[in-house]
Amino acid sequence: xxVAHAQLNMGALQASWQAFDEIAHLRPIQNEAQYDRMVAxxxxxxxxVGDDEDHPISGLLELAxxxxxxxxxxxxxxxxxxxxxxxxxxxxxxxxxxxDLRAIVPQSNLSAILAGxxxxxxxxxxxxxxxxxxxxxxxxxxxx
Numbered sequence: 164x165x166v167a168h169a170q171l172n173m174g175a176l177q178a179s180w181q182a183f184d185e186i187a188h189l190r191p192i193q194n195e196a197q198y199d200r201m202v203a204x205x206x207x208x209x210x211x212v213g214d215d216e217d218h219p220i221s222g223l224l225e226l227a228x229x230x231x232x233x234x235x236x237x238x239x240x241x242x243x244x245x246x247x248x249x250x251x252x253x254x255x256x257x258x259x260x261x262x263d264l265r266a267i268v269p270q271s272n273l274s275a276i277l278a279g280x281x282x283x284x285x286x287x288x289x290x291x292x293x294x295x296x297x298x299x300x301x302x303x304x305x306x307x
Contacts, residue, residue, distance in 0.1 A: 189226060192234040201231050246283050246302045247276055253295050267294055 183189075192198045208224040215221060244252065254264070261273050267290045268276070275281035283291065283302045292299030 187223070187227075189223075189230070192230055198231070198234050198238075201227055201234070205231055246288070246304055247279055249301045250283070250291065251277055253297075257295075264291075264294070267291060 187204060188197075188200060189204075192201055205224065205227040208220060208227060212218040212221050212224045218224075254260075261270055261277075264273055268287060272281060272287075276283055282304065285299075285303070288299040288302035291302050
């Protein structure tokens with residue numbers, strides 16, 4: 164079965180693109196200034212479109228978001244935290260001291276974990292995950 168392709172009116176397309184490009188400047192992001200501009204466009208679109216996938220400009224929001232995500236992945240990637248750093252962060256964020264976790268981890272073991280001298284066991288990762296209400300995988304080291 165052959166699909167019929169509509170003839171493109173290149174003159175109309177060029178005129179429409181030029182007008183649109185002056186406003187949105189939608190293209191792959193090459194530097195921080197372009198990134199800032201695209202984030203501003205994305206945020207403006209989010210204010211109008213919200214989560215309405217049927218909004219007339221939702222496709223434009225999707226394109227802008229994809230461009231921002233690609234640039235961020237290439238230039239602003241965040242390395243995952245080590246299990247001990249994730250534990251320290253969660254403790255600090257919740258104002259917890261080592262003794263607050265003594266029902267889960269003996270004090271000496273916790274000190275050794277936070278000092279990087281001891282690994283978090285799978286059992287302990289499960290208990291910590293349950294305690295903090297997060298996935299135990301956060302406390303399991305990545306194998307690279």
